[in-house]
Amino acid sequence: MGRAPRPRTPLQAAALRLLRDEGPLSRAALVDALGAGRARVAAELDELVAAALVEDGGVAVSRGGRPSPLVALRGDLRFVGVDLGATSLAVAVGDSRLDLLDVVEEDCDPREGPEPVLDRIVDLVDEVTDGRGTAALGVGVPGPVSFLEGVPVSPPLLPGWNRYPVRDELARRYRCPVTVDNDVNIMAAGERWGGVAKGMDTFLLVKVGTGIGAAPVIGGSVFRGVAGSAGDIGHIRVADGPPCACGGDGCLETVFGGAALARDALRLARTGESPALAARLASSAVLTARDVGVAAAEGDPAAMALVRTGGRELGKVLAELVNFMNPSMLVLAGGVARLGHPLLAEIRQTVYRLSTPLATSSLPIVLSELDDRAGVLGALVSASDELFAVPAS
């Protein structure tokens, strides 16, 4: 396949983003929205048609009754989003409006190293696109990322991935723009595109999965900080407690999060403090955060205490961040966030109690709506943002 076409001018980039965000528009509406002359817009659109990014698409009847030809992104334009988690891999293909056409997901252990995992990514991308390639590809990985270089940077959960050229490898293979970002950042982009934070400019998304991370959205974009590590809250020290994969100890992740819950569940099952967890361990040989959630929902006191204590520790950190950032919404996402009402109640109570009234007076604390799909959707958003970026002059 040939190299994917890109917009050549800022006006072309703006037109493409408009068509992605609004859907098919009449040429008259595009002229109005772009604030440029009719002849220039027509010429730029012709270039986009020739580049196979845009197509003429029927006719709209304007208010004056005059028919105005519609313009749309090409119906065969495809974006691919990849969401690599600590234990899973999801790959989705979306159309020009970023509607999901297909998603495949499988268990994955990224600790096997970048080469075998990239092979699986390529297999799944080829599967969802029927080998036809993609206009742009977005990837989320569980750990710190240098967004500008497209490489993971010392990711604790991804030994062997430090500075591996994920972006360049995939860009070479698919000959299209590729973005690599932190998995929490792409979840935030997904929730902003089509979830509970739709269209919101200033909010905080916190993912509680195997680890814990946050993505502050400011001015409509994920704020990455100067080294790309903004939102890295999993290694805030909250206890004198257990050693952490990061080299420190007492990190928030060692007290709460999927890995910490699984560890604590095993202890409670083995000591018999939690009959419910002991029974689940006997029947399945392993325990995960999900087992803690089920046991808590069944009313097991030790499991409920685990959820409440963890929720309170997380809530204390979130209360500080709410004071500091003053967001308009706090979105909780990730597997552990699905532990249900007791966790959400504990976090809400702690944040509302400890944050200042000004910061919480109109602060919804809500669960992700998109759940497993936030990551791949956000990766599609990131991919299309990159393809439709204003070209460097």
Add this chain to the structure above:
Amino acid sequence: MGRAPRPRTPLQAAALRLLRDEGPLSRAALVDALGAGRARVAAELDELVAAALVEDGGVAVSRGGRPSPLVALRGDLRFVGVDLGATSLAVAVGDSRLDLLDVVEEDCDPREGPEPVLDRIVDLVDEVTDGRGTAALGVGVPGPVSFLEGVPVSPPLLPGWNRYPVRDELARRYRCPVTVDNDVNIMAAGERWGGVAKGMDTFLLVKVGTGIGAAPVIGGSVFRGVAGSAGDIGHIRVADGPPCACGGDGCLETVFGGAALARDALRLARTGESPALAARLASSAVLTARDVGVAAAEGDPAAMALVRTGGRELGKVLAELVNFMNPSMLVLAGGVARLGHPLLAEIRQTVYRLSTPLATSSLPIVLSELDDRAGVLGALVSASDELFAVPAS
């Protein structure tokens, strides 16, 4: 005096900011920088000359040897900055380049209420401007502010000031644009204009005065959050400790900061645990944070322990914020920040130990360079930003 003139078009606003930031420019340089046609720039500049915002100022010789007339902001353009603290009031006047021409400062207790304090502000403004008024005026107040409405919002240190129309009162009197902002935000603007963070786009300023507050600068502007309370870190709960003016207890401000240090100093003096503080109390009847600093510098163990313990608690909170925000610099400002090396050492050590390597690998932790002047300078910046803002279309 008549109403102060303002730019009428986005191009005029851009030209004014350029002349403020760069100083006098040739018409040719302005045409280049503004990216507009020569004739249009000439016409817009004529309007600015007529509005008494801009003046012709000599001749520059261009590289081709052709003389090009220089344009400058009017030499008689004046901005006023007001920095109201918990115990002091400073008012400065600056010229068109925001160079300070005069600063007056006096003790002030804003708890007397807004009317008498505004009277003092007006007296001092009239003094520094010789009663000639100002093109724009910026005010910083110690507490949460609704920047859009120009009013303090439930400020714990300013009883009686809740929603008092500070901006509108001063705008009516001086018939010019007025901004009201939090005192920490204007310090950050001042350090970015002419201090240690000059020109820096992403940094965190932390003021430790009577209270404790922070100003996150993102993309070159102070980030205010959705309700204007971003950076409000003084009420992060760090202890089971003492009640706070905010209604909570154990807030960072109750553990460290000027008021907390003065309280602890008094205790150490009275119990005799600190001979140095007891001696200072005997000679002056009151103790402040400054006495703690002097006693610590003299080697008094109890005073040094106070500084170190407080620095560690503050450092823990700052470590979390550094992880979350990943700024390129951390600036410490305010009276208590001047406690000297032991405080700075404790904060540095705590932040570097507790934050992630990625967030601290190139993070200078430095003291404010402007000190007392950061606030009034930032208020001048805020005032001129407002006057030179792009007019609403």
